[in-house]
Amino acid sequence: MPFIVKNTSFPSFSDLLFPYSCRGCEHLGTPLCEHCKKYILSTHIDYCPNCKTKKTKSKCPNCHDLPPIYVVSDRNGLIGKLIHDYKYNSVRALSQPLAELLSEVLPKDLPKNAFLVPIPTATHHIRSRGFDHTLLLAKRLSRIRNIKTKPILLRAKNTVQVGSNRSERLSKAANAYEINPKIIPEKDATYILIDDVWTTGASVLSAISKLQSTGIKNIIVALLAYSSN
Template identity: 35%
Template sequence: MSMIELAIGWLAPPLCVICASEGSALCRACISSEIIPFGARCWRCGSLSEKSQTCSGCRHFGGPRHIWVTTDYRGAAKELIRAYKFGHLRAAATPIASLMAETFLSYSGDEEIKNTNYSVVPIPTATSRMRQRSFGHAELLAGHLSKILKIESCCALGRLGQQRQVGSRREARRAQAGGSYYLRRPNLVKGRSVLLIDDVVTTGATLAAATQMLRQSGAKHVDALVFAKSL
């Protein structure tokens, strides 16, 4: 994508990916008619679950304490994510993040959550893919969410890009422990509670790997906020 194309993408008012009305990548009318809340369900098997905790049958899988999901990855949500990730539509981050914030706020009245002092931590985008897309999609969402929710954002996780040389032995060891992820500075998460941010969850393997690394480094609680659940 050229700089000119990028600049046009940033300056032109976004069009709704569903009805093409001007002003937002997903307009209010389409949000209310097309986005069906995921609700309080286990993110993995979809069974009803209080506060969206991972149900007892899926707990062996590991990963975050709660994974709060805004909606299923289909229909308008799928269109929006596709435009965001593959159509490089930066403006899609605004409705995605505000819907994610609504999801989080619907749970944050709960005492256990209310008293949790979170840092927002995005799941990093692979370096080579980021170059193609020109921005890190979870990083951008985390930036918006940090402002809306007034929670500090912290890029504690790094990811080894597919085209990047593994620089040091230490980095390689860290990466091995968490798949292609490593902790940038473990002291950033020690004793903190983390709200992991990603756009789509499928198997949850990425969130599980990130959770394991964060817990090993002394993170207190690890929860996750994700826009869409893909089958």
């Protein structure tokens, strides 16, 4: 299947003053050139990050309880480098090409009554990075696909995931989120969860069960990368 990637990023004033170079090939003028974007899409496989197997349908036959999961590529590849620069070096301009990659792996026809739900970022991470990386990604995708962003999930408390071991992270994440009291869940709508990387899956699994606890049935997960090791 040929991948068509639309170039919808326009250079900002600061881009013109300080031109970016492509993280893949160092081509000047863009943080990710069209060639490298197509290269990332060529490495895309239909993969279940939960049971770590290739699948042939969006819904994994081994993981009956999970909604369909769409994920761009393995974090060991170029996508991992982009996510790192986006989050830890605060290269906000990467939000646009990353959202375009997400858009490419999501189905062309998404349900009409759908909302994008960014997985909430810890407040201290937003403060230290200067922006909320999943919210910005969701906003960019929102423009590309014309789907509203609905921040229905909030962080229950400041749970730090970095540095904890796997079992600690899983137990902390179990109660990591709460439903935003200002938003009434629409039980017939489809909620598309947006996150960057599936590492243990703790955050995404916790977010799924929180949404399901309100009676929401239609959930889709869209991720930039999975951890294959």
